[in-house]
Amino acid sequence: MARVADQLIETLRNEIRSGALRPGDQLEEAALAERFDVSRTPVREAVRSLVDSGLLETRPRKGAFVRVLTAKELIDLFEVAAELEGMACRLAAERLTGEDASSIETAMQLCRDAVNRDDKTAYAKANLAFHESIHLAAGNSRLVEQIEQLAGHINPYRAMPFQMRGRLQKSTEEHARIAEAILENKGAEADDLMRDHMMLQGQRLPIILEAIESR
């Protein structure tokens, strides 16, 4: 990872993820080259790579822009992500080891703690840890890759704070039920619960999209 191009990819990806670069923003090759004090070559490489991965799009003769997803594209994305997260739960339940079980329980407890303290930052982190503990337990690294790829596309649209009142509490309760199903090796149930859980998030999409359009 000594390559400038790789650092650029990382940096840009983070800026997109964090919302510093927002959907629709332009990325000018020359400007980036100057900003990072490198030549166009590694910049081009980074941009190409991000275009390949779908995070950027190029409008012919215009330049590269942070990709703007349509409502339909976002919904499709969510639908696939929900399916794969559900699959991860099913596999986790089927293949659970003792170690996996305790990671899941630990992450679950972190979520509860964060909710009790009403610490949204901690919750975000714990939430991620919860999902990751399940991914690990599923024992399919390609599945994890695919999920992460999809998450990378969804994240820019999550940058805005849309924590509805009481949603954190609800979300944690759903997590608890999912965790329970996995720990009891009820794969099909865990699958369904996770899919529903994800889809509840997805239902907030219209609100999110509206907020984006009007900014």
Next chain:
Amino acid sequence: MARVADQLIETLRNEIRSGALRPGDQLEEAALAERFDVSRTPVREAVRSLVDSGLLETRPRKGAFVRVLTAKELIDLFEVAAELEGMACRLAAERLTGEDASSIETAMQLCRDAVNRDDKTAYAKANLAFHESIHLAAGNSRLVEQIEQLAGHINPYRAMPFQMRGRLQKSTEEHARIAEAILENKGAEADDLMRDHMMLQGQRLPIILEAIESR
């Protein structure tokens, strides 16, 4: 698509898909540049892109090679592909339009014809058309993208002819049941049938891998 780099990507992708380039084969930048009579720049871009997409891998200071998947990686791949193909069937059953229904039936008939004529080439084509008709009916373009991405990785390992006796017939019968479930709007059933169908293919993996190792 006027770019040399894009043509290179296409060409190399096809050569990998078709088996002209086999897992483990090296791709030398200089050699490719000479072969296509272009400079290293577009070659590098193409190689980078294929590495990003996972079709190639680079061994540090060695060069780029057609990626070799381990047995575990292939199994993981198949597992995810089976899930998504199943999902496509479920969605297709739920969202089926009259047009979708007739495309599926048409493709199904093409499969039957190919089997009756024992025409393996025609079958391969019809089989693809069958899957694609379902993908279209699922109405989720991201899902299709993901499936195609996975297929691109599985294909190099399908290049070898491994049509077991009678498998074509069996496969078509499975297709018929899947099609029937979709046309009757039985989403869950279609999902399960397709997943099973895919997994039967997956079970041939050990044989395929053995064949690869020993060549």
Next chain:
DNA sequence: TAAGACTTATATGTATACATATAGGTAATT
């Protein structure tokens, strides 16, 4: 003022020139 020709800045793609690190081979030394 409006339509069309013209110009320019920019995006884009490619080629070439360097610079550096290292894998793998060669030579030297024991």
Next chain:
DNA sequence: AATTACCTATATGTATACATATAAGTCTTA
């Protein structure tokens, strides 16, 4: 013969120089 020092070809990454097409602005002319 084996180990080590050394050397060289190659991979790799970056910079720079061109070349071309076109979007967008400017100017001309009616």
